[in-house]
Every structure is written in structure tokens, then in C-alpha cells.
Amino acid sequence: MNINLTLYGIIILVAISLKLILRKIKNRRKIALANRIPGPRGLSSIVELLSFSIQGPNKFLENLLNLHKKYGKSLFKVWILDDLIVSVTKPEEIGQVLTNTKLFKRSKHYSVFHESFSIGKGIFFTDNFDEWKHNRKLVSEGLKFSTLKSYMPIFYEEANALGKVLYEQRDQISHECEISKAVSRATMEIIGRTTLGIQFGGQKNSKNHLLENIEFLQEVWEHRIAYPWLLKPILFRLSSLKRAHDESQSSLFKWLDDYVYKKIANSKNIDPVEHDKEHKAEEPKTLIDILLDNNPPMSFNQLRSELATVIVGGQDTTAIANACIIFMLAHHQDVQNKVYQEMSRIFSSDDTNRSPTYGDLQQMGYLECVIKETLRLYSPGPIHAKHVDEEVTIGDTLIPADSTILIVIRHVHLNPELYPEPETFNPDNFLPEACQKRPPYSFIPFSAGFRNCIGIKYAMLELKIVISTLVRSYKFSPADKCPTPQNLRLKCLGTLKFVDGCYVKIESRT
Ligand code: HEM
Numbered sequence: 001m002n003i004n005l006t007l008y009g010i011i012i013l014v015a016i017s018l019k020l021i022l023r024k025i026k027n028r029r030k031i032a033l034a035n036r037i038p039g040p041r042g043l044s045s046i047v048e049l050l051s052f053s054i055q056g057p058n059k060f061l062e063n064l065l066n067l068h069k070k071y072g073k074s075l076f077k078v079w080i081l082d083d084l085i086v087s088v089t090k091p092e093e094i095g096q097v098l099t100n101t102k103l104f105k106r107s108k109h110y111s112v113f114h115e116s117f118s119i120g121k122g123i124f125f126t127d128n129f130d131e132w133k134h135n136r137k138l139v140s141e142g143l144k145f146s147t148l149k150s151y152m153p154i155f156y157e158e159a160n161a162l163g164k165v166l167y168e169q170r171d172q173i174s175h176e177c178e179i180s181k182a183v184s185r186a187t188m189e190i191i192g193r194t195t196l197g198i199q200f201g202g203q204k205n206s207k208n209h210l211l212e213n214i215e216f217l218q219e220v221w222e223h224r225i226a227y228p229w230l231l232k233p234i235l236f237r238l239s240s241l242k243r244a245h246d247e248s249q250s251s252l253f254k255w256l257d258d259y260v261y262k263k264i265a266n267s268k269n270i271d272p273v274e275h276d277k278e279h280k281a282e283e284p285k286t287l288i289d290i291l292l293d294n295n296p297p298m299s300f301n302q303l304r305s306e307l308a309t310v311i312v313g314g315q316d317t318t319a320i321a322n323a324c325i326i327f328m329l330a331h332h333q334d335v336q337n338k339v340y341q342e343m344s345r346i347f348s349s350d351d352t353n354r355s356p357t358y359g360d361l362q363q364m365g366y367l368e369c370v371i372k373e374t375l376r377l378y379s380p381g382p383i384h385a386k387h388v389d390e391e392v393t394i395g396d397t398l399i400p401a402d403s404t405i406l407i408v409i410r411h412v413h414l415n416p417e418l419y420p421e422p423e424t425f426n427p428d429n430f431l432p433e434a435c436q437k438r439p440p441y442s443f444i445p446f447s448a449g450f451r452n453c454i455g456i457k458y459a460m461l462e463l464k465i466v467i468s469t470l471v472r473s474y475k476f477s478p479a480d481k482c483p484t485p486q487n488l489r490l491k492c493l494g495t496l497k498f499v500d501g502c503y504v505k506i507e508s509r510t
Pocket of ligand 1: 311459
């Protein structure tokens with residue numbers, strides 16, 4: 001018995017040692033190439049890692065930026081245990097990463113979003129280039145300009161509803177209100193109406209089962225990023241969150257499945273000419289209608305994956321962007337006055353309640369600068385990560401296979417060589433003459449290259465309509481709960497999040 005135990009012990013030890021030796025041999029080239037890349041080494045790399053772990057998720061983005069201040073003059077590396085991460089910081093090198101088809105795959109760190117929201121693989125998650133190219137073309141059809149223009153009345157209607165909600169929710173004495181939740185409900189309503197043609201009613205009712213499921217799944221993914229051991233499926237399975245997560249997920253997916261089935265059944269029963277006539281008379285064609293019109297039709301699985309991808313990709317990002325723009329306007333009265341003056345020039349005093357036309361939006365040049373400047377300082381998705389399948393040269397550096405390339409957008413946007421006084425909010429940074437002076441890839445809130453955001457035009461149209469509508473009717477100013485922009489605490493859990501909400505004062509202009 002004892003001899004047997006000893007033998008087993010020896011076998012296990014030999015097996016572990018062999019595994020370690022094999023891994024070392026396999027990783028020899030990776031380690032050798034990594035050693036040539038600058039970055040924290042030895043004790044200092046352990047110190048850096050420890051400060052990230054001790055200070056936790058709320059300080060993650062700040063710590064990442066500090067690390068970039070120390071090492072980010074050029075490309076640098078960090079090891080996180082076995083994971084080699086190479087951060088690329090110069091615009092020209094970022095361009096090389098974003099336009100290289102070999103760097104098509106997103107890193108494994110995105111799998112947490114996929115586990116919660118994606119049934120199958122939509123364009124955001126797929127690793128298959130041909131499949132991605134085919135489906136991206138189909139989804140782009142649903143987000144093309146003529147379709148987006150038909151969504152403008154929806155953006156306007158929901159912006160008006162948002163204004164009323166914020167105004168009603170304000171504290172009667174201080175006029176302060178927390179805006180992030182209401183803004184998030186508004187962008188959920190917008191994305192629901194434009195992709196599926198449904199109204200969640202989230203701006204009117206605080207309770208909505210479907211919406212609550214989506215919000216809960218978002219909270220779970222944030223929680224898993226904040227407590228990274230929960231990213232390991234086995235540990236997540238053991239946690240109390242997993243059961244509630246699965247219930248929300250299956251309820252949401254069942255609802256989406258039933259809805260998509262019904263839509264498919266309806267589309268088969270309706271004469272396409274009559275269908276088009278009906279649509280012209282009422283609501284615009286939504287993304288699901290457009291994807292269903294496709295010939296040959298998209299498979300059921302693909303259809304629901306693409307819908308889930310666009311809903312998740314388009315809701316949270318526009319929510320944080322809208323909230324940050326309102327916050328920056330509140331804290332920069334001179335800028336808010338200029339935006340208001342622009343609106344007064346476009347909408348004369350006798351048509352203050354008029355819905356904006358596309359021509360009106362084209363005249364909102366200053367508001368566009370304000371939106372871009374806010375996206376520079378508060379990019380809703382501040383970090384990208386690509387998987388390196390095979391060795392690739394970026395600049396003069398050979399990056400080993402099986403590593404991750406990181407692009408910290410916020411670091412690029414705070415580079416004083418690209419933006420003088422980078423911490424100062426200055427919409428003039430986006431006047432045409434200022435933009436011309438900067439190299440390509442120095443403003444990348446929507447990423448760039450072939451796998452950039454598919455919803456840029458949708459987002460810009462929505463942001464312009466929501467913010468112009470709010471500024472036409474309301475005046476925003478700093479809240480005592482958050483008296484300066486430095487008091488606004490943000491964290492990054494996949495997308496940017498407010499740590500303590502986002503408070504401003506709101507007053508009616510009439
Ligand atoms: C201010 C708003 C938005 C920002 C800042 C933003 C940002 C981004 C970024 C940075 C990426 C690339 C992510 C990466 O490579 O890691 C991306 C991809 C994507 N975005 Fe957006 N986004 C916004 C709005 C939208 C909207 C409104 C939609 C849809 C209606 C959308 C749908 C998508 C999709 C589907 C992808 C994946 C594209 C692909 O892989 O081919 N986004 N977005």
C-alpha cells in the first residue's frame with residue numbers, strides 16, 4: 001500500500017515536472033522574444049501586478065494609465081502570470097495592428113461577454129474571417145444611412161421622454177439628479193425600437209422583466225471582471241451568481257427566440273409588396289426586418305446572434321457617451337452656451353418643438369466637436385485586446401505568437417504630443433484645422449481598420465439628436481454631489497462605468 005502510494009506520488013511528480021519542462025520548451029521562443037521587449041521586469045513586474053490586485057477594479061483604469069505613463073513612450077510588455085501582454089501606444093503602430101488581417105481575433109478576455117449575451121457567434125465574437133465578412137455585410141445593410149435616417153423620429157421621441165424623466169426625477173430643492181440610469185433606459189428603448197421594433201416601456205415603467213434580465217446580465221459580467229477569479233468557468237459555476245445568471249439568460253434567450261420565430265412566421269405569411277406598403281405607412285424597417293428580407297435568408301441562430309450583438313454593442317456604449325456629454329456640458333457653461341446658441345440659430349423661436357431634420361444635424365458642427373471631445377476623454381470602450389495567433393512585426397518589434405496585443409485608447413487620447421493640455425476639455429481639438437495636424441489613428445473611440453465599430457453613424461446620429469433635444473429645453477449645471485469633473489469616478493469593466501453614478505443639476509429653459 002505504502003509502496004503504491006509512493007509510486008503514485010513519484011508518477012505525479014514526474015508528470016508535473018515533464019509538463020513544466022515541455023511548457024518551458026514550447027514557450028522558449030516566446031520568452032526569448034518577450035525578453036527583447038521593454039517593460040517591467042523581475043521584482044518591479046511583481047510590484048506592478050500587486051498594486052493592480054490590491055487596489056481592485058475601481059482603480060484598474062487609473063493603474064493602467066499610470067503603468068502607461070511609466071513605460072508607454074513606446075510599445076512595452078507585461079507578464080500576468082503566464083499571459084504575455086504587449087501594449088502598443090504610438091498611432092502609426094496602432095494603425096499597423098488594426099489593419100493587419102492576421103490580428104483579426106479578439107483576445108480571450110472578451111469571452112465573458114460572449115458567455116452572457118451571445119447565443120452562437122455574432123460578428124463581434126466570431127473568429128472565422130469569411131463568416132465575419134459575410135455577416136458584417138448583411139448587418140451593415142441594416143445600419144446603412146437611409147435606414148438610420150428613418151430612425152431619427154424615434155431618437156427624437158425618446159430624447160424628449162428622457163428630458164421629462166430627468167426633470168421629474170430631480171430633487172425639488174437642489175434640482176440635482178442622477179442621470180446614468182435614466183439615460184441607460186432611454187438608449188435601451190432606442191435600440192429596442194430600432195433593432196426589434198419593440199417598446200420595452202422602460203422610460204415609463206421602472207419594472208420591466210425583459211429589461212431587468214438584460215440589466216442583470218450586464219451586472220454579472222461587470223462583477224466577473226471586477227472579481228477576475230470568477231472569469232474561470234469552474235469557479236463561476238460554484239458561485240451563487242451563476243444560478244441567477246442562468247435563469248435571467250434563459251428567460252431572455254427564450255423571449256428572443258419566441259420573438260424571432262414569430263417574426264419569421266409573419267414574414268413568410270405576408271406578401272412582400274403589401275409588407276413594404278405597410279412599413280412605409282407606419283414605423284421604419286428595423287434591423288430584424290432587414291435581416292429577414294435577406295435572400296438566401298440568414299439562419300435562425302445567426303439572426304438571433306447578430307441581433308443580440310448589436311443590441312449589447314449599441315446600448316451600453318451610447319448610454320455612457322450620452323451621460324458623459326451631459327456631464328461635460330454641465331461643467332463647461334461656456335461650451336453649453338455655444339451649443340445652445342447653435343441650436344437657437346438652427347431652430348427659430350417659433351419652432352422650438354420641431355423634430356430635427358437631417359439638414360439641421362449637418363449644421364450642428366460645434367455640437368459634433370463637443371461629442372468627439374467627450375469621446376476623447378471618456379471613450380466608452382477604453383481598451384482593445386487582440387489575440388496574436390502567429391508572430392507578427394509591429395514597428396521594429398517581433399511580437400511572439402500566443403500573446404495579446406493591448407491598445408489603451410484612453411492613453412492615446414491623453415498623449416500631449418497629439419493633444420496639447422490633454423486633460424483639458426476643449427472641443428476646439430476637433431475643429432478641422434486641429435484634426436488635420438494629427439496623424440491617423442490618434443482618435444479611435446470607435447476603434448479603426450476593418451474590425452471597427454459598425455455603429456459609428458448610428459451612434460453619432462443618436463448622440464446629436466439626444467443632446468441637441470435636451471439642450472434646447474433644459475440647462476445643466478454642476479451638482480453639489482459631484483462639484484468638479486475630477487470628482488467623477490469612472491471604472492472600466494469592459495465598458496466605462498460610473499463608480500458613484502453621474503449627478504448634475506437640471507433646470508427648464510422655459
Ligand atoms: C458611442 C458609441 C459607441 C462606441 C464608443 C463604440 C465603440 C466600439 C469599439 C471600440 C468597437 C471595437 C471593439 C474592439 O475591437 O474591441 C466596436 C465594435 C462594434 N460595435 Fe460599437 N460603439 C458604439 C456604438 C455602437 C452602436 C450604436 C452599435 C450598433 C447599433 C455598435 C455595434 C458594434 C458592433 C456590432 C461591433 C463589432 C464589429 C465587428 O467586430 O465587426 N456600436 N464598437
